[in-house]
Amino acid sequence: MLIFIMRRLILAAITCVMISILTFIIIRLPPGDFVDAYIANLAASGSTVTTEQAQALRHEYGLDRSVFVQYGLWISRVVQGDFGISMMWSRPVTEVIGDRLWLTMVVSFAALFLTWMIALPIGIYSAVRQYSIGDYVATTVGFIGLAIPNFLLALILMYAGFRYFGLAIGGLFSAEYAEAPWSWAKLWDLIKHVPLPACILALAGTAQLIRIMRANLLDELRKPYVVTARAKGITERRLLLKYPVRAALNPFASAIAYLFPYLVSGSIIVSLVLGLPTVGPLLLQALVAQDMFLAGSIVLLLGIMTVVGTFISDLLLMWIEPRIRLQGRL
């Protein structure tokens, strides 16, 4: 079990390094460097920078040295929590991002939770009552969920809400709480707003998991041990939950590890449509304005939080699934 945790930890660490390298590449991709952008920014506000000052700045940020040194300097600052300065806002990146990162994670985790809560019972139901009306409904909804990209779903719901109910769907807070400091009332407001985006995000993943769960459970239900247990007179409900469902959970569980990155990914684009105050809209603005420190930091933080989230869900899995604990592999 310890070996399993260690392996996951090492893998997570390597993944974080890989994400940081990719982020660094993204930061460096646009033509010109940080100082060029900085000077252009200053020039726009009227002040000028001499060539010597520019050179000094370049030297200070290590831009006159090799790419590897630059990466090293950048990453050592990042580790200390210094993500650089956002061009667009002329403020430190951490300040600009603020609560948005946490809100992104809240929405993604809520979607993950919803996916579990919906997919598990419906998957079991449509396997046990195969070819019933409920099964067909679940399958149909599942396919629709699979076919509608979540941003389109958000768009359609938003239009429907506006057209038929006169509601402005979207946002994570009511207007009076948007700028207010955190309080219980604001938290309650958030809790009221999270379900809709979470549902939109969860639909596609749910559809996939229902199909996996249904297929696995159908395989298990035909096995002789189920017949044996039934012959021994165990109640149907207890029989179902104690044996085949637990056996069918395994592939279901490993699919969930890939679900979280997918949900975080989806939350970016859904946030843009619904106007949620997550990092999504900020990332798009930053990329369009080529505010690379802000954009890069968001990509990096999202990536790392996703890796951490996946690691946590791995640990949860291990707790649920004894086979992983014993064999030490997923």
Next chain:
Amino acid sequence: MTATLHSAGAEDRFAEATQLQLTWWRFKRHKLALVSLFMVAFFYLVALLADFLAINDPHATDARRSFIPPQGIHLFDNGRLSPHIFALQGKRDPRTFKLAYTPDPTRKLPVRFFARGYDYHFLGLIPTNIHILGVEGGQAVDGIFLLGTDQLGRDLYSRLVVATRISLTIGLAGVTVSLLLGVLLGGISGLYGGFVDTAIQRVIEMVRSIPTIPLWMGLAAALPNTWSVIQVYFAITLIISLFGWTELARVVRGRFLALREEDFVIAAELAGASQLRIVFRHMLPSFASHVIAATSLALPAMIISETSLSFLGLGLRAPAISWGILLQDAQNVQVLATAPWLLIAAVPVILVILAFNFLGDGLRDAADPYG
């Protein structure tokens, strides 16, 4: 096994059938997949004949026909079959400044098949200007707008048809690159096993644990503004397939692992066949069908990726036309309130994704006809 289930005639039929025939018979049983096959074929046909099927120039803008609602064709004229439309009159509301269109009953424009329209190259080769539909005697502002127009007065139907071309081919191109990467890495992983296998598996796990959209956005936003549509097209394809190959690699690896122990592979090895020959002559043909199935299941993801990126304004850029670019116009509620028909671009996206999913399902079931 099969023999006991079928009568003598059917037994011969099954015994003599080639693998392709068996696969086809199995595939035909999956009705939804069969329908999806026709649907996919239809969409690719539309993509091929896009310019012919378009009615108006998809790039032509005209402020005088901004936000025209979808327009129907009247089939009968005084009981006689004579398809026509009424020319539209745009009037600006003095208070809201919104253009409102009313049909002008005095100007009846006959609709003709194979009418002349804007110039294009049929199948990219033959210069022509014949389109499937058109109006006769219309002025520059007139035209058939089956699905209405967008803010700049471009015909949505024609744009939708032309967009099929990019949206469907970028999926194919992306999946091809993914396939190359997937088969190469998955093949190496499955064939050699050991340390190489572990390393590649870990890389796959890593790639899959990264949220893709933010990374795509970052990479796509860095594409220089000066690049041409074609360059951006290929760059986007590459970016998308950079993270799309993992599932294919997994399938290929699984098949290699399963086949490595098969008798016919060992026989070929003992007969002294080179490794390359074993892979390409003996192993690859026996799991090609699985790879095709996995490919068709990977395609919708590619199409969604392109649509999402273009929707965000980071993918393909105007003047390119793709479904994502069309949906970009429908991004906010204010626009949708005025012109809900802009959402129509969502319909082909959903249909194509559904069709590819069912097709892939059917192919996967049919991939192993002996099972």
